[in-house]
Amino acid sequence: MQAHVTVDEQTTGSIERGVVVLLGVAAGDDARDAQSMAEKIAHLRIFNDDDGLMNRSVVEVSGGVLLVSQFTLHGDVRKGRRPSFIAAAREDVAKPLYELVGSELEREGISVACGVFGAHMHVHLVNDGPVTILIDTKKAF
Numbered sequence: 001m002q003a004h005v006t007v008d009e010q011t012t013g014s015i016e017r018g019v020v021v022l023l024g025v026a027a028g029d030d031a032r033d034a035q036s037m038a039e040k041i042a043h044l045r046i047f048n049d050d051d052g053l054m055n056r057s058v059v060e061v062s063g064g065v066l067l068v069s070q071f072t073l074h075g076d077v078r079k080g081r082r083p084s085f086i087a088a089a090r091e092d093v094a095k096p097l098y099e100l101v102g103s104e105l106e107r108e109g110i111s112v113a114c115g116v117f118g119a120h121m122h123v124h125l126v127n128d129g130p131v132t133i134l135i136d137t138k139k140a141f
Contacts, residue, residue, distance in 0.1 A: 001015070001017060001018060001019060001020065001063075001125065001126060001127065001128045002014075002015065002016055002017070002125065002126045003015050003018075003020045003066045003123065003124060003125035003126070004066070004113075004123075004124050004125075005066060005068055005113075005114075005115040005116075005121050005122065005123050005124070006121065006122045006124070007115070007116045007119045007120070007121050007122075012113075012114065012115055012116050012121075013066055013067075013113030013114045013115060014066065014113055015063070015064035015065070015066045015111070015113055016064070017061065017062075017063045017064065018058050018061075018063030018064035018065055018066065018110075018111075019041065019046070019058055019063065019064075019065055019066070020065075020066045020068065020123065020125050020127075021041055021065055021066065021067050021068065021101075022068050022070040022073060022123075023037070023067060023068065023069055023070060023073075023098055023101060024069075024070050024071055024072070024073030024074050024088060025069075025071070025088065025089040025093065025094035025097045025098060026074055026087055026088065026089055026138070027086070027087055027088065027089045027090070027093075028089075028138075029089055029093070029094075029097055029137070030097070031097070031100060032137075033097070033137040033138075034097045034098075034100040034101045034104065035100070035104055036137045037101050037135065037137055038100075038101045038104030038105045038107075038108065039104070039108070040135055040137075041058070041065065041101075041105060041135070042057060042058060042059050042105060042108040042110055043057045043059065043108075044057060044058070044133065044135075045057055046058075046131055046133060047060070047061045047063070054131075058110060059108060059109060059110060063110070064110060064111040064112065064113060065102075065105050065110050065111070065112050065113070066113045066114070066115075066123075066125075067098070067101065067102050067105070067112055067113070067114045067115070068114070068115040068121065068123055069094070069095075069098050069115060069117045069118065071085060071088040071089075071094065072085065072088075073088075074087040074088035075088075091117075091118060094117075095117050095118070098117055099117075102114060
């Protein structure tokens with residue numbers, strides 16, 4: 001996995017190996033959710049071991065995390081044709097929790113690169129596999 005994010009044609013964060021985390025903070029999320037999310041990301045066994053099995057974490061492979069805020073993950077399209085984002089946390093709540101996830105990942109020993117919270121970003125990635133995992137601290141799915 002290689003990835004980078006740009007804002008106004010300037011690279012704000014990049015990784016050579018690791019995971020891209022598109023992080024949506026929901027209304028009602030708190031510091032416990034941010035800490036739980038960081039712990040799960042750090043130790044989720046999604047990288048291949050020597051036998052080709054998904055048995056290693058981003059910590060074990062010395063990978064990085066590209067952390068990108070993504071409120072649109074909470075878009076609800078069940079009614080009508082325009083998404084509702086009412087389930088997403090407001091910026092005054094979401095930004096500190098987004099930053100907490102980043103600092104908790106760094107506390108786990110992971111190199112963290114970031115997008116710019118609230119900015120219009122271009123995320124460029126090579127998705128190996130592809131492997132895409134959804135993580136929800138509320139266990140809604």
